[in-house]
Structure formats: structure tokens, C-alpha cells
Amino acid sequence: MKFGFGGYGELELPVRRNQLHDDAVALQSARAAFYLYLSSNKVRKIYIPEYLCTSLDSVFSTLNISIQKYTINSRFLPSKKIELMNDERLVIVNYFGLCDEGISKYLESYSDFSNVIIDNSQALFSPVIGGITTIYSPRKFLGIPDGGFLYSRDINDEPVEFFDSSRSSVHLLLRAAGEINKGYDEFLRAEAALENHEPRKMSKISRRIIDSIELKNVIDRRVNNFTKMHEHFSSINSLTFDLSSKTVPLCYPLKLNSSIDSIWKKLLTYDVYLPRYWEVEKSSSSYEYYDKTLFLPIDQRLDDQDVERLACLIIELINNE
Ligand SMILES: Cc1ncc(COP(=O)(O)O)c(C=O)c1O
Numbered sequence: 001m002k003f004g005f006g007g008y009g010e011l012e013l014p015v016r017r018n019q020l021h022d023d024a025v026a027l028q029s030a031r032a033a034f035y036l037y038l039s040s041n042k043v044r045k046i047y048i049p050e051y052l053c054t055s056l057d058s059v060f061s062t063l064n065i066s067i068q069k070y071t072i073n074s075r076f077l078p079s080k081k082i083e084l085m086n087d088e089r090l091v092i093v094n095y096f097g098l099c100d101e102g103i104s105k106y107l108e109s110y111s112d113f114s115n116v117i118i119d120n121s122q123a124l125f126s127p128v129i130g131g132i133t134t135i136y137s138p139r140k141f142l143g144i145p146d147g148g149f150l151y152s153r154d155i156n157d158e159p160v161e162f163f164d165s166s167r168s169s170v171h172l173l174l175r176a177a178g179e180i181n182k183g184y185d186e187f188l189r190a191e192a193a194l195e196n197h198e199p200r201k202m203s204k205i206s207r208r209i210i211d212s213i214e215l216k217n218v219i220d221r222r223v224n225n226f227t228k229m230h231e232h233f234s235s236i237n238s239l240t241f242d243l244s245s246k247t248v249p250l251c252y253p254l255k256l257n258s259s260i261d262s263i264w265k266k267l268l269t270y271d272v273y274l275p276r277y278w279e280v281e282k283s284s285s286s287y288e289y290y291d292k293t294l295f296l297p298i299d300q301r302l303d304d305q306d307v308e309r310l311a312c313l314i315i316e317l318i319n320n321e
Pocket of ligand 1: 032055093121136148194
């Protein structure tokens, strides 16, 4: 019998027995999830939105899958219906976790979903619909070093080896200790370790951290903070949102009428670090999302007062432009 009692100390994390995507195949990243699904199927061509990060490209090129980009409309959905052959797949992205209803409506025109992949990388708490192949990236919502979930009926062998995140977790500790700048280099190193998309099981460290998180708080805080941000910005935001839907957003996208470049830079001087989603080609109709949108944090680390302070700062910066 083995006990594991005594010896050196450990980080004392609560055990909550969370059930976060317990029925999915748990891998180290969304990229690994894409790879596992696509390598299990005969796929020649993949349709992806032109508004997307480039991180998935290496998955497609490794598998010799040709990429066909499609345009999205103002609701972040494919501008038109895309007809699919057997060896083609369509990736629909649930942008910022705000597109559940739109995606469901869009899919009403399809009778067969077997060639559709929903990319919920930005929508951790959105459910799988209609048994469609669906992929998640929990790292974008939770402080974990790695993680990717895959739901699909069509996959071959799951990996048996675990992803080793023992050398790519320290940024989480540094950030928790308030060492944001020191942690940033470690964060970049941790992200680089995920560039290898060969599927591994999600690390035991990520699993253990997920089990310690009060997920209800994550959900409630994000929904609350999003609503509060919208109270401040709905009159100037060119994007509209349906606040009655049950989605749990990644961030609050605030689209202005002109470039946010200088505001984004000024925010850095206040230690406010916003992502830029995504630097697509200037000629693309999606470029204006990159150019004119601030993606404001609404995560569980921000309370009402933080949201208020951030919103006031941004309003001041906009007024001074
Ligand atoms: C929409 C979308 N899909 C997939 C990915 C890849 O996720 P991961 O880093 O977990 O591989 C990203 C990453 O930025 C993303 O934004």
C-alpha cells in the first residue's frame, strides 16, 4: 500500500471535484485537439474564417490540409452558407464566447453537421450542440499551464502520455505573487512549449488546478463584469450584444469608430495589457476588428470596483483622443 504522507510541502489547493468537460478528451491545447481530430479523418480542405490567429496554420500544414478562408459578417458568422464535400471541414469560431445563438441559427440551414467543427476556444462554458465536433482551450479562461478539450465521435487513438507542464507553470505562481513582469517571460516560454501540437493528455498540474477553482465564481464574475462594462460602453460600442443569452464571455469587445492603437499603447503605461485579436491583412474586411476594437478584461480577478476604474480610465482616454 502507498500513502504519500509526510515529506516536503505542497501548494495547498482546495479539492472541489469539478466536472469541467469531463466527457471530452482532455489534451494540452486546442491545437492538439484539432490535430487529433483532423489526423483521425480524411480531410483535404478546411474552411476557416479570415479573422483568426495563425496558431492553427501549422496543424493544417503538417497534415497537408489546404486552407480556404471565408469572410464573416457583423454577427461574426460566415457571410454565406458553405457547401461541404466529404473530405472538407468547416470551422466556425465562437468569437469571445458571444456567438452561441448566432451559431445555432446559422447551423439551421445544415442538415448534416458531421463536417462542421465548432471552435469554442474562446467559449469555455458554451455547451456542445447537436453532437458536433467541438474544441475548447481552457487556458484562455483559467490560470492553468496547458489544456484543450475535444468532443468528437470521429477520433482514433487518444494519447496515453501526459503533457509535462512542470517547467511551464511558474508564471502562474509569479503572477499570483504580483510579479507580473517576471512572470511574463515565463509565460512566453510556457506558450512556446505548446507549439508542438502532437497530442498529449492534459497535464496533471492543469487537472489539479482546475479541480481547485470555484467555477461558479468564474462564470458569475465574467457575466457580471461584462454586463457592467456594457452599461458604460453600450452607447459608443459599434458592436451589439444580446445580454439575455446565457453565454460566459472571454472579454468585452469595445469597437470604436477609429483606430485604438494609441489608446492601447497608453493603457500599457497604466499596466493594462490588452490582447490584439488578430493582425489579419489590411485588405481583409476583418482588419477593422483588429484596428478598432479594444478587448477589455472581464475575468474573475476583477471586481466591480476594478471594472468601474478601468471603464473610467478608458472613457477618459477616448475623450482625450
Ligand atoms: C479561436 C482560436 N482557436 C484556437 C486557438 C488555439 O488554442 P491553443 O492555444 O489552446 O492551441 C486559439 C488561440 O489563440 C484561438 O483563438
